[in-house]
Amino acid sequence: MSLGESATPLGKVRGLGSAREGGEHWLTERVTSIALLLLGVWLIASLLFLPGLDQRTVLEWLHAPSGAIPMALLIIIGFKHALDGMKVVVDDYVHEPANNFALNTLLLFLAVGGGAIALFALARVAFGTIA
Amino acid sequence: MLVSILHRVTGAGLSIVGLAVLTWWLTALAGGNDAYAGFAKAAGHPIGIIVLVGLTWAFFQHLFSGIRHLVMDSGAGFELRTNKRFAILTLVGSILLTIALWVYLLEYRP
Numbered sequence: 001m002s003l004g005e006s007a008t009p010l011g012k013v014r015g016l017g018s019a020r021e022g023g024e025h026w027l028t029e030r031v032t033s034i035a036l037l038l039l040g041v042w043l044i045a046s047l048l049f050l051p052g053l054d055q056r057t058v059l060e061w062l063h064a065p066s067g068a069i070p071m072a073l074l075i076i077i078g079f080k081h082a083l084d085g086m087k088v089v090v091d092d093y094v095h096e097p098a099n100n101f102a103l104n105t106l107l108l109f110l111a112v113g114g115g116a117i118a119l120f121a122l123a124r125v126a127f128g129t130i131a
Numbered sequence: 132m133l134v135s136i137l138h139r140v141t142g143a144g145l146s147i148v149g150l151a152v153l154t155w156w157l158t159a160l161a162g163g164n165d166a167y168a169g170f171a172k173a174a175g176h177p178i179g180i181i182v183l184v185g186l187t188w189a190f191f192q193h194l195f196s197g198i199r200h201l202v203m204d205s206g207a208g209f210e211l212r213t214n215k216r217f218a219i220l221t222l223v224g225s226i227l228l229t230i231a232l233w234v235y236l237l238e239y240r241p
Contacts, residue, residue, distance in 0.1 A: 030201060030204065033197050033201070037198075044187075048236075048240075054171075055160065055164065055167040055168075058160055062160070071157075075157075082145070083146075086146050089143060114151070118153060121158040121160065121161040124161040125160055128161070
């Protein structure tokens with residue numbers, strides 16, 4: 001039984017558990033949720049304890065690896081968890097196959113596109129020079 | 132029931148509004164003084180503050196109801212009274228933490 005499979009071998013023979021990738025998706029949602037628990041608390045604590053939220057202070061915070069690395073993880077895992085969660089909502093309420101596919105594809109494009117924009121902005125801050 | 136629905140609503144809100152604000156904030160930060168000033172102005176506007184308070188509450192509510200779901204995934208907490216108590220606790224906890232955080236941010240933060 002590999003990671004994320006939701007049925008035992010006997011259960012599979014009997015037709016129990018997910019027929020497709022449901023087990024993997026289910027587990028990924030939960031693993032990313034635990035990561036986001038830590039990263040979300042980190043973000044809020046950072047915003048509270050920074051000396052200010054002016055541009056210079058925030059730039060210096062995210063220029064340092066101690067700020068940039070958790071923020072990169074927050075972006076990647078946050079967009080992934082959002083995509084997984086929104087897929088559950090779409091699959092629950094949109095049953096017509098073409099509409100379901102269209103909405104899930106739109107969500108995928110939004111998540112990957114949005115994540116790329118956020119990561120690129122972070123990279124400019126992390127690798128750029130602060131004037 | 133209510134808490135389960137709120138988990139979805141807050142999750143969708145964080146996914147759409149939360150990630151949009153995060154991305155806007157980061158692009159404004161990378162975009163220079165004017166871009167950051169634009170974001171700061173929007174964030175400091177009464178409507179901006181309402182959105183940010185809403186996101187803070189959504190985060191805490193989703194966090195607590197998420198923990199509740201993880202506990203229930205393990206097969207625990209299904210006894211009716213325990214289940215209800217835990218559900219109410221997520222509501223009280225998220226509201227109290229949101230109030231505490233914003234009172235500190237608006238009144239006491241240097």
